[in-house]
Amino acid sequence: MTRSSDRAFLLLLLVAAAAAVVVTADSGFSVMEEDLDEIESVVGGGLGKKQREFDYFALSLQWPGTMCNGVKKCCTKNGCCRGADTPQVFTIHGLWTDYNDGTWPECCDGPSFNPKEVEALQSALDRYWPSYSCSKTSNCHGGKGTFWGHEWEKHGTCAKPVILDEYNYFLITLNLYFNYNVTKVLNEEGYVPSNSEKYPVGGIIAAIENAFHLTPSVICQKDAIKEIRLCFYKDFKPRDCVLQTNRMVTSSESCPQYVSLPEIKSLEHGYEDGLERSELAAAL
Template sequence: MEFASGYLGMTTTVVFLLLLPCVMSMPREFDFFFFVQQWPGSYCDTRRGCCYPRTGKPAADFSIHGLWPNYDDGSYPSDCNRHSHFNISEISDLRDEMEKEWPSLSCPSSDDTNFWSHEWEKHGTCSMLDQHQYFQAALNLKTQLNLLHILQSAGIHPDDGLYSLESIRNAVEEAAGFTPGIECNADESRQRQLYQIFVCVDTTATTLIECPVLPRGRCPHLIEFPAF
């Protein structure tokens, strides 16, 4: 009996130790989402260039880059469920809208599913949403925050002109009600250009909030808004 009791205790300990790494690897609950839209003219106007998806050249409009869970300290969870693979059938009713609003511009040209798969598996699996909810939430936010209309209403147009960083930030802040993050990249001549705009969203992925932290945007006072 003593041997059986000791064996049972040893077995319990071994099982606990085997489970412990799984428990410790679970991410803590995130604090907010970054919702990120990118300007295709800036993505393409670099030394790397771009490739259009199978549906052809996207419209001259901001497109979705991603909906990313984040922590208040600037860090973020990723790849939270390696068994939850992207399944296009889960979002078949959203596909036409996603091809328009969430196209891939990376090379070599392909359909957009590689891009969507990456976004789901790295970020979406940490969102506490299922696949359909995750992609639908991003599309809803894109409709809610029409960046091109906001900027053009403020006299800021994708015409290869230079605009002040402050004017771009103020235009988005006035429309959204909260301060955005603005990220720049550089064209082949090293001119800094408007690349991505970040806004923050609560953990339900529905409501814009003030950002607890913003990304470093690497933007000078004047930045180009390239045509596309």
């Protein structure tokens, strides 16, 4: 895909997002899940089993500056290894289906990941939904494959009856990502990448609340923001990710009062057909 057609595709996604997702002040309640992909046990069901319908969606976003710290091995598929094209924005971890009681379904009835189903989205997935590892990721069938395959089989298959197929799982997730631009909101409030500055986590949460009318969940690795999660009702209207306002930061790795957004390392050159940084900023 050429750079011009790639940009046209991105703009088309943005138009679709604006039409499909309506920002309102609706909110609900939930108990925030733990980091799903670090937990191997199956909660609420398993591969091929019928599971009760989920209650809400959680869009999990990763900060590359934290994810790339400590990376020693580079490969083509590692998002940390793209030189000047290493992501400079929050990227997608996944769109997860959760229950209000703090558990979640996983590995539901559905087909295995088929890369051909998302060929039209490949450029956007490479850029905004990268893996930060050179290792293959476990899937729901006892093997290993791509990061995208893991997310579809573990979480996307459980999104019925809202999302019925693989293509729409990835398209809807990209639309939410573009419409709820966390990087832009934080930058506009002065929360920019820095290896020296520390920011009040309450201020970061407040900036997202004011912009999107939802309370996010923030997950840290020591004092560095690792993930920010945004939650949505099944009609994709925003809702709070927490049960009570005094539990705004809930995870197995709780954040301190002041947190950092580490600068993003560019480990090696590559991926030369990506959008230039100025074009990316304009598009977002």
